[in-house]
Amino acid sequence: MENHNQEWDIVLKPNVSLFELNLKDVWKYRDLLFLLVKRDYVASFKQTILGPLWFFIQPILTTLVFVVIFGKVAKLGPDNMPVMLFYLSGVILWNYFSNCLTATASTFVSNASIFGKVYFPRLIMPLSVIISNLLKFAVQFAFFLLVYLYYLVKGEINFSFNAALVLSPVIVLMMAMLSLSFGLLISSLTTKYRDLTHLLTFGVQLLMYITPIILPASRFQGTFKYLLEINPMTGYIEAFRYAFVGSDFFTWGLLAYSVGVTVVLFFFAAMTFNKVEKSFMDTV
Amino acid sequence: MGRVILQAESISKMYRLGLVSTKTLSHDVNRWWHTVRGKEDPYLKIGETNDRTTKGSSDYVWALKDINFQIQAGDTVGIIGRNGAGKSTLLKILSRVTKPTTGEIKIKGRVASLLEVGTGFHPELTGRENIFLNGAILGMRKKEIQSKLDQIIDFSGVERYIDTPVKRYSSGMYVRLAFAVAAHLESEILIVDEVLAVGDAEFQKKCLGKMGEVTGKEGRTVLFVSHNMAAVQSLCNKSILMQYGQILHYDQTAAVIKTYLNSGIKEGENLIADLSSAHRSAGKYKAIKKAWVENGKGEIVSRIMMGNALTIKFEFEFPDTLSNILVGFGIENDMGTRVTSLNNEISGDGAFTAIKSGVASLNFPTPNFIEGTYFISLSIVSNQNEWIDYIEQAIQFTVEEADVYGSGKLISSSQGTVFMKGSVKISEAK
Numbered sequence: 109m110e111n112h113n114q115e116w117d118i119v120l121k122p123n124v125s126l127f128e129l130n131l132k133d134v135w136k137y138r139d140l141l142f143l144l145v146k147r148d149y150v151a152s153f154k155q156t157i158l159g160p161l162w163f164f165i166q167p168i169l170t171t172l173v174f175v176v177i178f179g180k181v182a183k184l185g186p187d188n189m190p191v192m193l194f195y196l197s198g199v200i201l202w203n204y205f206s207n208c209l210t211a212t213a214s215t216f217v218s219n220a221s222i223f224g225k226v227y228f229p230r231l232i233m234p235l236s237v238i239i240s241n242l243l244k245f246a247v248q249f250a251f252f253l254l255v256y257l258y259y260l261v262k263g264e265i266n267f268s269f270n271a272a273l274v275l276s277p278v279i280v281l282m283m284a285m286l287s288l289s290f291g292l293l294i295s296s297l298t299t300k301y302r303d304l305t306h307l308l309t310f311g312v313q314l315l316m317y318i319t320p321i322i323l324p325a326s327r328f329q330g331t332f333k334y335l336l337e338i339n340p341m342t343g344y345i346e347a348f349r350y351a352f353v354g355s356d357f358f359t360w361g362l363l364a365y366s367v368g369v370t371v372v373l374f375f376f377a378a379m380t381f382n383k384v385e386k387s388f389m390d391t392v
Numbered sequence: 393m394g395r396v397i398l399q400a401e402s403i404s405k406m407y408r409l410g411l412v413s414t415k416t417l418s419h420d421v422n423r424w425w426h427t428v429r430g431k432e433d434p435y436l437k438i439g440e441t442n443d444r445t446t447k448g449s450s451d452y453v454w455a456l457k458d459i460n461f462q463i464q465a466g467d468t469v470g471i472i473g474r475n476g477a478g479k480s481t482l483l484k485i486l487s488r489v490t491k492p493t494t495g496e497i498k499i500k501g502r503v504a505s506l507l508e509v510g511t512g513f514h515p516e517l518t519g520r521e522n523i524f525l526n527g528a529i530l531g532m533r534k535k536e537i538q539s540k541l542d543q544i545i546d547f548s549g550v551e552r553y554i555d556t557p558v559k560r561y562s563s564g565m566y567v568r569l570a571f572a573v574a575a576h577l578e579s580e581i582l583i584v585d586e587v588l589a590v591g592d593a594e595f596q597k598k599c600l601g602k603m604g605e606v607t608g609k610e611g612r613t614v615l616f617v618s619h620n621m622a623a624v625q626s627l628c629n630k631s632i633l634m635q636y637g638q639i640l641h642y643d644q645t646a647a648v649i650k651t652y653l654n655s656g657i658k659e660g661e662n663l664i665a666d667l668s669s670a671h672r673s674a675g676k677y678k679a680i681k682k683a684w685v686e687n688g689k690g691e692i693v694s695r696i697m698m699g700n701a702l703t704i705k706f707e708f709e710f711p712d713t714l715s716n717i718l719v720g721f722g723i724e725n726d727m728g729t730r731v732t733s734l735n736n737e738i739s740g741d742g743a744f745t746a747i748k749s750g751v752a753s754l755n756f757p758t759p760n761f762i763e764g765t766y767f768i769s770l771s772i773v774s775n776q777n778e779w780i781d782y783i784e785q786a787i788q789f790t791v792e793e794a795d796v797y798g799s800g801k802l803i804s805s806s807q808g809t810v811f812m813k814g815s816v817k818i819s820e821a822k
Contacts, residue, residue, distance in 0.1 A: 116498040122491055140528035147514055147525055154516040154557070225508040226529055227488035300420075386491040389484070390407060 144236035186324040198321040212291025272351035292377040299388040325357035340369040403495035470628035478637040501580025510570030515559035548572035622793030675781035709749035716775035
């Protein structure tokens with residue numbers, strides 16, 4: 109029959125190759141991506157008085173709590189940089205990572221009602237989470253720069269230009285990719301088995317303790333130091349601090365390791381997500 | 393014959409019944425182990441047709457089994473069938489919500505699916521913002537939506553509220569806005585589920601009209617699932633009748649609807665109701681044994697078209713011979729309203745002579761039932777005016793919409809309890 113020679117635009121089959129991520133489709137739906145980001149932004153400040161100010165308030169309060177409890181009372185803060193800058197940089201980076209992770213990890217479960225009714229590239233949803241959190245991070249980062257300038261002017265820190273400073277946007281993006289990878293992996297696994305969702309909040313909290321957020325890297329000893337080093341987040345956090353205020357712990361090897369882990373994990377996560385997204389509606 | 397725009401090749405879809413539990417994990421591991429060794433999936437070969445009324449031996453069921461069809465560009469194809477026939481599963485696969493277990497579907501051009509109106513509406517966003525969001529979810533580009541924005545707002549008829557968050561909308565306004573977006577989709581293929589079941593009658597008509605426009609003028613291909621036979625009849629030139637996950641009939645709509653109306657749920661099953669142990673509201677004996685409905689040709693059916701002849705029959709048996717009994721039939725609609733009733737005394741057919749067992753029947757040569765579901769109550773009363781047997785809502789039948797006035801327009805149950813033949817005229821005042 110002549111029909112077999114026709115060019116088909118879409119072919120739906122039970123099995124697709126593992127790496128067929130369909131980025132072309134994602135690009136076609138880029139308007140949706142931006143509308144979703146806009147939706148997240150608009151929806152989170154509807155009926156609030158302070159509006160976007162909430163972007164600042166939460167990290168400032170967390171930072172202040174850390175400064176007072178860990179820096180002033182427990183005296184666990186760093187010795188070589190202003191305590192405020194140490195905690196603020198840690199908190200905004202960690203918030204970005206953990207917010208992205210927890211939100212993308214529930215991609216399938218929380219969007220099941222939309223996914224069940226209409227097709228669009230499923231990757232759009234986690235990507236929109238990453239982008240809207242990136243906007244939030246950008247605002248918080250601007251605040252960080254203000255505080256940074258204050259300490260510069262005060263003379264408590266010195267400005268030193270280094271390669272990491274130039275690379276800092278890439279560092280942040282790589283970190284986003286790491287959280288996306290974890291998120292995709294977890295969301296794919298939770299479509300059938302919900303066990304992981306119970307572990308997630310707890311796991312993220314535990315991970316924070318082996319990342320130099322509360323304790324500076326120099327204070328980690330023995331097994332904890334080992335855990336700190338194998339944690340891919342450590343490389344990003346320390347590289348970011350190295351870029352702005354300096355870090356004793358940072359090495360390029362550490363960052364390279366983090367990037368390596370991120371890339372491998374991303375491919376693995378993309379593969380799993382790609383396999384699951386075609387049929388998760390039956391099990392979710 | 394137009395060119396083929398969609399082709400389905402032996403599509404099957406299997407679902408696992410029951411809950412996802414620890415057993416799922418063991419099945420998954422077992423399946424994985426079979427695949428690793430290059431063997432067949434151990435759970436896939438269990439194939440039973442999807443008959444919900446009988447409990448199958450397996451936890452796995454084929455919601456769709458070996459579906460093959462082609463759709464030509466410009467056709468409007470209705471997909472009909474009883475609940476559980478696999479219509480929605482087919483739509484889900486066609487609209488890429490889930491993948492088929494086996495088989496392949498090839499599509500040309502863009503597909504827009506409308507399995508629900510207002511997918512992705514966010515309650516906090518305004519109507520205008522939701523038009524953009526919903527449009528983008530359905531696959532429209534921002535530019536496209538922008539250029540059609542005025543048309544969409546106009547079609548929805550909620551212009552006044554367009555900058556108010558949709559959470560403040562009435563449910564009707566919400567549906568109107570949502571459908572307005574969907575109605576302006578530009579795609580080669582449009583897949584529509586029973587989204588028209590929501591909204592008031594006036595808006596439904598508008599939507600049906602818009603769909604007709606979509607297919608008529610722009611030559612778009614539409615796949616339309618509905619239980620509303622009248623809508624299918626007026627919109628679709630071809631139809632697919634599905635049963636137990638398979639295609640029973642795919643042809644011109646009129647022929648398919650005929651098959652649908654004549655097809656029993658199963659040979660003989662449910663068409664003849666066994667009443668020997670049914671609940672009785674009154675009576676001395678369980679005299680009424682079986683009951684059924686026949687069409688004008690004497691075929692046993694559960695559905696008839698509006699205005700077509702209808703006979704209700706029941707079989708009875710008494711322990712002894714009885715004479716001068718009264719046989720009564722009561723017919724209620726799905727609102728519980730008694731539409732009419734008749735017994736042999738009122739109908740003037742007079743008393744029956746002594747009888748021990750037999751068949752009673754009520755015939756309406758030209759009934760005025762409007763479309764809908766009806767329930768029949770059956771009764772036998774003795775000559776001493778005491779109940780011999782009385783079963784309320786013993787059996788039911790469905791009246792399907794039909795063009796009883798021959799005008800191309802339909803009268804629906806929202807316009808009255810019954811329909812009457814008649815004419816409407818205007819004449820000049822003298």
